[in-house]
Amino acid sequence: MSTQPLIAAIEGGGTKFVCGLGRGPDEMLATHRVETTTPDETLDLVCDWLSQMKHQHGPFEAIGVGTFGPVDLDPQSETYGYITSTPKPGWQQTDVITPLKDRFKVPVGFDTDVNAAALAEFLWGAGQGMDPLIYITVGTGVGGGVWVNGQLLHGALHPEIGHLAVPPPLNSLAVNPDCQCPFHKSCVEGYVCGPAIAKRWGVRAEMLPVDHPAWEEIADVMAHALMNLTLTLSPKRIILGGGVMAQPQLIPRIRGKLISHLNGYLLIPQLQREIEQYIVPPGLGSHSGLLGSLALGRMALQ
Ligand code: ADP
Ligand code: ZN
Numbered sequence: 209m210s211t212q213p214l215i216a217a218i219e220g221g222g223t224k225f226v227c228g229l230g231r232g233p234d235e236m237l238a239t240h241r242v243e244t245t246t247p248d249e250t251l252d253l254v255c256d257w258l259s260q261m262k263h264q265h266g267p268f269e270a271i272g273v274g275t276f277g278p279v280d281l282d283p284q285s286e287t288y289g290y291i292t293s294t295p296k297p298g299w300q301q302t303d304v305i306t307p308l309k310d311r312f313k314v315p316v317g318f319d320t321d322v323n324a325a326a327l328a329e330f331l332w333g334a335g336q337g338m339d340p341l342i343y344i345t346v347g348t349g350v351g352g353g354v355w356v357n358g359q360l361l362h363g364a365l366h367p368e369i370g371h372l373a374v375p376p377p378l379n380s381l382a383v384n385p386d387c388q389c390p391f392h393k394s395c396v397e398g399y400v401c402g403p404a405i406a407k408r409w410g411v412r413a414e415m416l417p418v419d420h421p422a423w424e425e426i427a428d429v430m431a432h433a434l435m436n437l438t439l440t441l442s443p444k445r446i447i448l449g450g451g452v453m454a455q456p457q458l459i460p461r462i463r464g465k466l467i468s469h470l471n472g473y474l475l476i477p478q479l480q481r482e483i484e485q486y487i488v489p490p491g492l493g494s495h496s497g498l499l500g501s502l503a504l505g506r507m508a509l510q
Contacts, residue, residue, distance in 0.1 A: 215502045221348075374399070
């Protein structure tokens, strides 16, 4: 057993909350899934499981939470630790950390699910030593977290990479070619999140054949987003995770299109012969978010 502190980790998603108890990536003692229903019900079930774990394994020293957002990350704000203006029904202005603090009386680390994932990939996964590092998930939504100058990027809010504006995919053969985001006319999430793909092409993303024209379009949109991120943040590596990115043909196409969109402007090795080390899949598979939440808990102790 390592000497690392025992931490409770919570990855809050729009479909499910995944909870875990452990000391590090190689020492997870238990995990548990709670469906995302109403905030009260979901957080109660999470707390009940954590109480049960405390009973079985002894007290944990901190809790780390990485959740869908937007969230308030400003410790000076009255709504610090809240999920704020989310379009998810019933979850607007939800205080996530007070119920946890009240019940368990330990420090609570709090960040976005994608910042948590970026942190875990930096510490233990495919982004080790890479600063700046960007982690993007393409799943039910699209989101991105950023590790830069030795910390997770916050700011007036936090990165909202899923809503970067991109040109509409040209010559789309989709029946519903419009961007599906309720807020924007032409953003990444509106074209390439799982539900947007299903709506555009009339079939669930996982059912589309490998040679379907959808993948060319998705790669094109993603490459525009990565071009914008490359030009603004100058990352050393970009990690692409989430259900949609499980399609193995996507990353090679995205790499090719990124080089072609940049059109020779940035002649660094990462955008030429080292592109395979620049755009990569997660090193921690689908565990980046939960492990990152554990890391947030660890950081809350410092
Ligand atoms: P979440 O974003 O809810 O955490 P996922 O990252 O698993 O969960 O994303 C779920 C979305 O990814 C769904 O819209 C689903 O259609 C899509 N998806 C899941 N698996 C695949 C796959 N193998 N290929 C393409 N799309 C997939
Ligand atoms: Zn949008």
